[in-house]
Amino acid sequence: xxxxxxxxxxxxxxxxxxxxxxxxxxxxxxxxxxxxxxxxxxxxxxxxxxxxxxxxxxxxxxxxxxxxxxxxxxxxxxxxxxxxxxxxxxxxxxxxxxxxxxxxxxxxxxxxxxxxxxxxxxxxxxxxxxxxxxxxxxxxxxxxxxxxxxxxxxxxxxxxxxxxxxxxxxxxxxxxxxxxxxxxxxxxxxxxxxxxxxxxxxxxxxxxxxxxxxxxxxxxxxxxxxxxxxxxxxxxxxxxxxxxxxxxxxxx
Amino acid sequence: xxxxxxxxxxxxxxxxxxxxxxxxxxxxxxxxxxxxxxxxxxxxxxxxxxxxxxxxxxxxxxxxxxxxxxxxxxxxxxxxxxxxxxxxxxxxxxxxxxxxxxxxxxxxxxxxxxxxxxxxxxxxxxxxxxxxxxxxxxxxxxxxxxxxxxxxxxxxxxxxxxxxxxxxxxxxxxxxxxxxxxxxxxxxxxxxxxxxxxxxxxxxxxxxxxxxxxxxxxxxxxxxxxxxxxxxxxxxxxxxxxxxxxxxxxxxxxxxxxxxxxxxxxxxxxxxxxxxxxxxxxxxxxxxxxxxxxxxxxxxxxxxxxxxxxxxxxxxxxxxxxxxxxxxxxxxxxxxxxxxx
Amino acid sequence: xxxxxxxxxxxxxxxxxxxxxxxxxxxxxxxxxxxxxxxxxxxxxxxxxxxxxxxxxxxxxxxxxxxxxxxxxxxxxxxxxxxxxxxxxxxxxxxxxxxxxxxxxxxxxxxxxxxxxxxxxxxxxxxxxxxxxxxxxxxxxxxxxxxxxxxxxxxxxxxxxxxxxxxxxxxxxxxxxxxxxxxxxxxxxxxxxxxxxxxxxxxxxxxxxxxxxxxxxxxxxxxxxxxxxxxxxxxxxxxxxxxxxxxxxxxxxxxxxxxxxxxxxxxxxxxxxxxxxxxxxxxxxxxx
Numbered sequence: 001x002x003x004x005x006x007x008x009x010x011x012x013x014x015x016x017x018x019x020x021x022x023x024x025x026x027x028x029x030x031x032x033x034x035x036x037x038x039x040x041x042x043x044x045x046x047x048x049x050x051x052x053x054x055x056x057x058x059x060x061x062x063x064x065x066x067x068x069x070x071x072x073x074x075x076x077x078x079x080x081x082x083x084x085x086x087x088x089x090x091x092x093x094x095x096x097x098x099x100x101x102x103x104x105x106x107x108x109x110x111x112x113x114x115x116x117x118x119x120x121x122x123x124x125x126x127x128x129x130x131x132x133x134x135x136x137x138x139x140x141x142x143x144x145x146x147x148x149x150x151x152x153x154x155x156x157x158x159x160x161x162x163x164x165x166x167x168x169x170x171x172x173x174x175x176x177x178x179x180x181x182x183x184x185x186x187x188x189x190x191x192x193x194x195x196x197x198x199x200x201x202x203x204x205x206x207x208x209x210x211x212x213x214x215x216x217x218x219x220x221x222x223x224x225x226x227x228x229x230x231x232x233x234x235x236x237x238x239x240x241x242x243x244x245x246x247x248x249x250x251x252x
Numbered sequence: 253x254x255x256x257x258x259x260x261x262x263x264x265x266x267x268x269x270x271x272x273x274x275x276x277x278x279x280x281x282x283x284x285x286x287x288x289x290x291x292x293x294x295x296x297x298x299x300x301x302x303x304x305x306x307x308x309x310x311x312x313x314x315x316x317x318x319x320x321x322x323x324x325x326x327x328x329x330x331x332x333x334x335x336x337x338x339x340x341x342x343x344x345x346x347x348x349x350x351x352x353x354x355x356x357x358x359x360x361x362x363x364x365x366x367x368x369x370x371x372x373x374x375x376x377x378x379x380x381x382x383x384x385x386x387x388x389x390x391x392x393x394x395x396x397x398x399x400x401x402x403x404x405x406x407x408x409x410x411x412x413x414x415x416x417x418x419x420x421x422x423x424x425x426x427x428x429x430x431x432x433x434x435x436x437x438x439x440x441x442x443x444x445x446x447x448x449x450x451x452x453x454x455x456x457x458x459x460x461x462x463x464x465x466x467x468x469x470x471x472x473x474x475x476x477x478x479x480x481x482x483x484x485x486x487x488x489x490x491x492x493x494x495x496x497x498x499x500x501x502x503x504x505x506x507x508x509x510x511x512x513x514x515x516x517x518x519x520x521x522x523x524x525x526x527x528x529x530x531x532x533x534x535x536x537x538x539x540x541x542x543x544x545x546x547x548x549x550x551x552x553x554x555x556x557x558x559x560x561x562x563x564x565x566x567x568x569x570x571x572x573x574x575x576x577x578x579x580x581x582x583x584x585x586x587x588x589x590x591x592x593x
Numbered sequence: 594x595x596x597x598x599x600x601x602x603x604x605x606x607x608x609x610x611x612x613x614x615x616x617x618x619x620x621x622x623x624x625x626x627x628x629x630x631x632x633x634x635x636x637x638x639x640x641x642x643x644x645x646x647x648x649x650x651x652x653x654x655x656x657x658x659x660x661x662x663x664x665x666x667x668x669x670x671x672x673x674x675x676x677x678x679x680x681x682x683x684x685x686x687x688x689x690x691x692x693x694x695x696x697x698x699x700x701x702x703x704x705x706x707x708x709x710x711x712x713x714x715x716x717x718x719x720x721x722x723x724x725x726x727x728x729x730x731x732x733x734x735x736x737x738x739x740x741x742x743x744x745x746x747x748x749x750x751x752x753x754x755x756x757x758x759x760x761x762x763x764x765x766x767x768x769x770x771x772x773x774x775x776x777x778x779x780x781x782x783x784x785x786x787x788x789x790x791x792x793x794x795x796x797x798x799x800x801x802x803x804x805x806x807x808x809x810x811x812x813x814x815x816x817x818x819x820x821x822x823x824x825x826x827x828x829x830x831x832x833x834x835x836x837x838x839x840x841x842x843x844x845x846x847x848x849x850x851x852x853x854x855x856x857x858x859x860x861x862x863x864x865x866x867x868x869x870x871x872x873x874x875x876x877x878x879x880x881x
Contacts (some may be wrong), residue, residue, distance in 0.1 A: 056475065078474050078475055079474050079475070079476075079477050079478055079479050079480065080477075082474075082475055082476060082477035083477045087475075087476075088475060094469060094471065094472050095469065095472065096465060096468035096469050096472060097468060097469070098468060099464065099465070099468055103461070103464075106461065107461060107462070107465040107473070107476060108476050110458050110461060110462070111462075111476045111477040111478055112477070113458070115458070116458055116459075116462060116478070117458065117459045117462060117483070117486070118457060118458045118459060119453065119454045119457045119458075119459040119460070120453070120457060121457055121458070122453075122456050122457060123456055123457055123458050123460070123461050124456070126458070165472070165476070168476075169476055169477055377868070377871075377872055380875060381871065381875050382875075384628070384634055384826060384830060385826055385830075385871065385875060385876065385877070385880075387634065387822075388822050388823060388826040388871075389826075389868060389871050391819060391822065391823075392823065392864045392867055392868050392871075393868070395819060395860075395864055396861050396864045396865065396868075399857050399860055399861045399864075400861060402857060403855065403857040403858065403861075516815060516819075520697065523694065523697070524694070524697065527691075527694045558705075559701045559702075559704070559705045560701065560702050560705040560706060560709075562698075562701055563697075563698040563699065563700070563701030563702035563705070564698065564702060565698075566694060566695065566697065566698030566701070567681060567695050567698040567699070570685065570691055570694065570695055570698070571684060571685075574685075574691045
């Protein structure tokens with residue numbers, strides 16, 4: 001169903017996640033190619049976030065496996081998977097409240113250095129990291145807010161920061177979980193610009209609740225429902241699909 | 253340690269980034285630290301015995317407090333069991349001198365090494381647990397040691413403890429008797445300075461930043477690729493080592509060690525110090541130490557129930573500024589600074 | 594063959610331990626409530642227990658009746674807890690660590706006030722029911738049987754309240770899921786006050802019950818509070834049945850061990866067992 005451009009960067013085979021009696025993911029075969037901007041849509045409870053949780057190691061799948069660039073990463077802990085190159089944002093803003101924008105991004109970049117736990121140098125003086133932090137801030141448009149404390153940012157800016165932090169680890173795959181959640185119409189355009197810019201740099205999978213946004217941004221779309229993938233294809237194919245429209249009937 | 257925008261080391265970026273060190277106010281802290289150290293160096297010879305004992309106590313406990321701040325203030329792990337390491341440090345020195353006939357430095361080294369070892373072993377078990385579970389398991393551990401210390405009187409002397417004759421401090425070129433109060437004073441001062449320098453450097457280093465990230469949002473840090481358990485364990489061991497050092501110095505000062513070193517009081521005190529003075533600031537808990545020590549020294553003379561005042565003080569301080577005294581000062585400063593800008 | 598006497602001694606130890614477990618269960622349940630509601634570790638809980646014991650001594654002295662003390666002391670303390678929560682703890686709402694330390698402050702105040710008024714000398718309370726109940730040909734102290742009966746009645750009453758009344762169900766719901774409860778409009782503040790007061794009542798009740806069998810001393814709370822924390826944690830946070838079960842098992846087990854170990858050693862042993870439990874069940878026995 002999906003046409004992957006280029007090599008498969010991420011692939012799941014028969015991924016299943018059940019909690020007691022509840023099956024959140026049901027035999028999911030998914031793949032995304034390098035350079036794609038893949039949108040994932042589906043009604044609430046369809047298993048989209050659970051999918052992210054399993055891929056990133058937050059949950060251990062009941063069955064099936066996940067392959068990153070051909071390597072099996074199933075069952076690895078979150079920090080290891082992050083080190084392998086998968087980075088994510090969260091549906092509910094998950095930033096470092098009392099750290100500044102700069103410090104937050106600094107933390108991400110630092111995690112990729114050879115000795116992130118170095119107790120001997122002064123963090124300030126690592127020029128490499130501060131340069132990269134500046135670059136990321138410029139990319140997402142937060143350069144003039146670098147010294148602001150995270151919790152004082154507007155919600156829209158916090159969502160942008162969320163993405164910036166995920167980017168700071170130089171990932172090969174970026175997972176965005178409903179990035180536009182709760183963002184005011186004023187700030188949404190800016191956020192979408194950022195997502196577009198970001199997706200040109202990194203392979204991106206984006207869960208999006210708003211159909212319009214998903215259709216306009218993504219190159220390819222995957223549709224989840226009740227833990228299964230029920231459709232996939234180009235935005236026009238999906239928006240014309242009767243199956244998909246049925247699922248969304250009654251849902252805003 | 254300069255402001256980015258005034259010193260383009262390692263590349264200039266836009267309008268300048270507030271250096272991390274400025275953010276943690278270390279310029280002011282360092283200044284205060286230097287002043288305090290110089291004052292201490294100077295007043296050593298002229299302190300009357302009563303005051304000297306007080307200052308000595310404050311210095312030794314500040315070492316404990318700063319180490320504990322790394323745990324509570326920087327990685328938000330509230331251990332209710334650090335009296336274990338305080339006691340291990342004390343008995344480490346006392347027992348090495350008594351049974352192994354160890355010299356001063358060797359005994360001290362053993363005390364610190366023992367603290368390190370116990371912290372490593374306990375940490376492997378305890379650090380994995382979260383919040384309240386962590387608090388209780390650390391309490392369980394220290395309680396076991398306290399009870400054992402009380403009952404195994406053949407080893408520990410129980411409540412009465414073991415008196416010991418501290419060997420002289422040899423510095424290669426000369427030997428100094430610890431019974432000379434000046435020697436004791438400058439020795440402790442040396443360790444205090446060393447502790448501050450080590451911990452201040454750690455806090456402003458990448459390691460310190462990771463600690464802070466873990467405190468701010470543990471999950472997020474994990475998803476950034478940090479093995480959070482290892483870092484929390486490192487903080488645990490670090491804090492324990494300094495607790496052990498201060499326990500050893502305290503035993504040296506008292507010339508004995510007893511089961512009380514393991515008691516609940518020494519587990520609760522660090523928390524109270526941190527709270528009064530301000531967690532996550534290194535010098536905050538030292539201020540807590542100073543306040544509590546002054547209280548104990550002066551107020552307890554005329555009202556033995558001075559702890560009531562401490563209790564009230566705790567509640568009042570928390571109401572006014574949950575970040576303790578240092579937090580209060582910092583926020584006043586920020587207000588003033590942003591008012592000008 | 595084990596001599597009959599030893600068997601009897603062992604059974605007595607077990608029963609004593611079990612009784613103590615009932616008292617601890619009462620106190621620990623109070624702690625568990627408070628933790629479940631406010632997510633704070635109430636460091637003053639042991640001192641509320643102590644005040645219950647001390648006050649009962651005073652009531653006995655003034656009115657001559659232990660039974661009166663049993664009735665009014667817990668109620669009085671519960672009433673005192675209400676303004677305490679409102680004015681001392683409420684301002685710290687939402688910050689568990691800070692609230693916890695505030696309770697440390699309260700603990701200091703309570704302990705030292707008692708020291709100043711009641712004094713530092715442990716006193717013994719006379720046996721309120723110096724009867725010996727003959728059971729299976731062996732005599733057993735009547736008062737202790739009374740403790741068992743009273744505790745069971747109170748626990749049964751608590752169960753009825755929590756599982757059979759609407760207010761009780763509300764409380765359980767709030768303990769299980771705080772966010773959900775406030776989302777469906779449960780009056781948070783009133784419930785906070787009630788549960789804190791309830792927690793205090795139980796601690797005080799435990800104190801009154803314990804007074805005749807312990808030395809009433811201004812520091813008696815410290816010992817008890819550690820045990821209560823352990824019981825709540827090992828039972829599993831948020832699980833009332835876990836707390837109950839853990840109290841009974843731990844206290845009985847510890848008492849049983851004193852047949853071969855000294856009391857201090859038995860305590861060390863039980864603590865070690867608790868650590869083992871936490872290693873294999875990092876969230877306690879029934880914790881979420």
